[in-house]
Amino acid sequence: MTDPALSLDGVYKKFRKGELYDSLREFIPGFLRRMVRRPGRETLAPREFWALQDVNFDVGRGEAFGIIGANGAGKSTILKLLSGIMRPTRGALRVRGRMSALIEVSAGFHPDLTGRENIFLNGIILGMSRADVKRRFDAIVAFSGLEEFIDTPVKRYSSGMFARLGFAVAAHVEPEVLIVDEVLSVGDYLFQQKCLERMNQILSSGVTVVFVSHNLRAVSALCGRSLLLERGRVVQIGPSSEVIKGYLTRGRQTRSMESDRGIQITDVSLSSSDTSQVTFETDAVLEITVEVNARTPHQDLSVVIGIVDDSQYAVFDTCTRRLGAGPLSLGAGESLRCTFRLRLRLAEGTYHVNAYLHRYVTDRAFDRWLSAATFFVGGTPTVRGVAHLEPTLTRCEKHSSAPEVVALPVR
Amino acid sequence: MRASIGELLARRDLLYTITWREIKVKYKQSVMGMLWALLMPIVIVLAGVVIRYGFSLLGGTRLNAADVASVSVRAVPWAFCVSSIRFATSSLVANANLVTKIYMPREIFPIAAILSQFVDFLVAAVVLAVLLAVMNVGMSVQLVWVPVLVLILVLLTTGLGILLSAASLFFRDVKYLVEVVLTFAIFFTPVFYDVQMFGSWAPVLMLNPVAPLMEGFTAVVVAHTPPPLLWLSYSAAFALGTFLVASFVFERLEPYFAESV
Numbered sequence: 001m002t003d004p005a006l007s008l009d010g011v012y013k014k015f016r017k018g019e020l021y022d023s024l025r026e027f028i029p030g031f032l033r034r035m036v037r038r039p040g041r042e043t044l045a046p047r048e049f050w051a052l053q054d055v056n057f058d059v060g061r062g063e064a065f066g067i068i069g070a071n072g073a074g075k076s077t078i079l080k081l082l083s084g085i086m087r088p089t090r091g092a093l094r095v096r097g098r099m100s101a102l103i104e105v106s107a108g109f110h111p112d113l114t115g116r117e118n119i120f121l122n123g124i125i126l127g128m129s130r131a132d133v134k135r136r137f138d139a140i141v142a143f144s145g146l147e148e149f150i151d152t153p154v155k156r157y158s159s160g161m162f163a164r165l166g167f168a169v170a171a172h173v174e175p176e177v178l179i180v181d182e183v184l185s186v187g188d189y190l191f192q193q194k195c196l197e198r199m200n201q202i203l204s205s206g207v208t209v210v211f212v213s214h215n216l217r218a219v220s221a222l223c224g225r226s227l228l229l230e231r232g233r234v235v236q237i238g239p240s241s242e243v244i245k246g247y248l249t250r251g252r253q254t255r256s257m258e259s260d261r262g263i264q265i266t267d268v269s270l271s272s273s274d275t276s277q278v279t280f281e282t283d284a285v286l287e288i289t290v291e292v293n294a295r296t297p298h299q300d301l302s303v304v305i306g307i308v309d310d311s312q313y314a315v316f317d318t319c320t321r322r323l324g325a326g327p328l329s330l331g332a333g334e335s336l337r338c339t340f341r342l343r344l345r346l347a348e349g350t351y352h353v354n355a356y357l358h359r360y361v362t363d364r365a366f367d368r369w370l371s372a373a374t375f376f377v378g379g380t381p382t383v384r385g386v387a388h389l390e391p392t393l394t395r396c397e398k399h400s401s402a403p404e405v406v407a408l409p410v411r
Numbered sequence: 412m413r414a415s416i417g418e419l420l421a422r423r424d425l426l427y428t429i430t431w432r433e434i435k436v437k438y439k440q441s442v443m444g445m446l447w448a449l450l451m452p453i454v455i456v457l458a459g460v461v462i463r464y465g466f467s468l469l470g471g472t473r474l475n476a477a478d479v480a481s482v483s484v485r486a487v488p489w490a491f492c493v494s495s496i497r498f499a500t501s502s503l504v505a506n507a508n509l510v511t512k513i514y515m516p517r518e519i520f521p522i523a524a525i526l527s528q529f530v531d532f533l534v535a536a537v538v539l540a541v542l543l544a545v546m547n548v549g550m551s552v553q554l555v556w557v558p559v560l561v562l563i564l565v566l567l568t569t570g571l572g573i574l575l576s577a578a579s580l581f582f583r584d585v586k587y588l589v590e591v592v593l594t595f596a597i598f599f600t601p602v603f604y605d606v607q608m609f610g611s612w613a614p615v616l617m618l619n620p621v622a623p624l625m626e627g628f629t630a631v632v633v634a635h636t637p638p639p640l641l642w643l644s645y646s647a648a649f650a651l652g653t654f655l656v657a658s659f660v661f662e663r664l665e666p667y668f669a670e671s672v
Contacts, residue, residue, distance in 0.1 A: 015670065083514045085511065085512065085514050085669045086666070086669045086670060087666040101514075103512065103513075107508050107509055107512040107513055108509060110432055112439045112440070113432065113435065113436065113439075117435070124424050124425050125425060125515065126513065130427075130428070
């Protein structure tokens with residue numbers, strides 16, 4: 001990378017817990033220090049913490065770069081630094097080219113103004129000139145699909161309409177560097193498709209994109225390289241598929257037995273637990289092993305596993321009872337290990353495994369562990385959705401027949 | 412500071428748009444619309460006429476047209492001064508949503524607040540000009556001072572506005588403090604009275620940087636004499652100083668805005 005579009009070099013950012021200032025006595029020295037001292041060379045005061053520590057990365061021109069990590073890892077802080085809303089406590093940050101952010105796309109709207117007025121207002125806030133907005137106005141309105149309501153104050157819009165108008169404006173800014181934060185979940189299914197198409201269009205036009213999302217499927221589809229953040233530190237940078245794998249592996253925890261519980265699920269692992277494999281092909285065989293520990297005797301047990309997709313939609317579940325094992329019993333100090341073997345007839349995507357310990361008859365849960373494990377199904381572009389119904393094309397031929405003349409009833 | 416002025420110029424479309432939004436939103440869903448721009452000056456003039464009438468009763472003189480004209484000529488810029496400082500002070504907090512979410516030069520908010528008040532000022536000034544013509548106040552070459560006086564006033568309010576907007580972002584107390592000061596400032600500023608009424612104490616009143624401007628407006632518009640030049644240069648220096656200090660402080664504090672709102 002000879003000439004990166006944006007680069008972060010040893011960036012630190014600190015925040016403060018609690019109220020900013022409790023008293024004037026605290027404020028005035030702090031204020032004077034700020035006025036006198038140049039930014040940088042700062043240390044951590046009590047109640048302060050590092051939101052980002054020593055973050056370094058470059059993004060090349062025209063590259064799509066993903067940032068993933070758990071909530072609170074510092075993803076949004078990076079975006080706020082990149083967009084200039086905040087400045088780093090220490091370190092250097094460079095962005096080359098006109099930048100725009102697809103973050104909080106409706107922030108510039110004023111409820112009392114009409115859709116038309118807000119398109120101008122928001123467009124200019126997001127960095128377009130008045131002439132730019134005028135030129136793209138029709139395209140923006142068409143994209144939002146709100147032609148009918150364009151002269152209605154946006155306070156009368158539904159939240160979906162509001163968000164659609166916001167995205168429509170933001171998607172037409174045409175920057176050189178675009179920052180995207182979890183905005184593809186706007187509006188209904190059709191609008192989301194439209195947004196994704198627009199994103200792909202923007203990507204293919206050579207814009208540099210920094211994309212932050214929890215939607216790992218979208219990250220792997222859009223970004224070539226990604227970065228994994230954990231508690232403000234960069235853990236991994238590399239090809240998206242590997243970083244996602246790293247993320248999913250790190251995310252898998254084992255639970256220790258809580259002392260006040262009589263019975264508990266202590267481990268959920270995928271396939272053979274020594275290989276921390278998290279990416280599987282469609283139709284692969286996956287083994288899910290659930291381990292249960294009992295401190296006190298329990299009877300009439302059943303172990304349930306469920307798989308949900310990234311939007312928590314239940315894809316599948318099964319349990320020992322339905323698979324023919326009778327009521328299970330555990331004595332004090334005994335443990336149980338069940339292995340379920342599944343064939344992954346799933347489409348590409350991210351899936352989470354939930355495990356439950358139910359009472360055999362009443363379905364009362366003794367314990368449950370949501371998202372105990374996460375895995376990734378990759379590389380089946382022939383289908384979309386969650387299920388892989390193994391489609392094959394058995395016929396695809398043309399027929400021609402004389403057009404029938406239909407007599408229409410005359411009224 | 413040169414960089415931020417450059418940035419401000421580059422985003423002047425944004426400045427116009429935010430100003431336009433302030434004006435538009437202020438009069439949206441109101442029946443009187445732009446007539447509201449006249450209300451505050453009218454009320455100030457009425458109050459001034461009452462006070463002036465009281466003075467004339469005490470002094471045993473008659474209330475003359477020049478007094479009414481003098482009060483009106485001061486009321487319009489005073490109304491601008493008060494409402495732009497009030498409006499600018501709350502501008503950053505009112506736009507916290509944008510400050511924390513989208514990057515733009517933040518000076519735009521207090522400046523747009525003042526510009527939108529300036530539009531009101533212009534509307535009121537046009538009406539005032541017509542009234543003065545009807546009252547037969549007359550014209551003279553001294554009127555060329557009016558833009559200078561207005562410029563100093565705008566510079567002063569802009570300086571105070573950007574300083575107070577940043578301060579109130581960190582401390583909400585500032586807003587209430589400003590409110591109290593603005594409510595009673597009219598007693599410390601020669602709007603209803605002339606500083607000469609105080610005799611040898613007049614220079615003390617003139618230390619208020621707005622006072623020379625108020626005296627100046629009466630002088631050049633009603634009395635057709637030059638403004639008090641020495642005091643006027645004091646005002647100008649004060650305004651420029653305030654503006655420079657305010658810009659410096661604002662620029663220094665700006666990086667902390669988003670995390671301090």
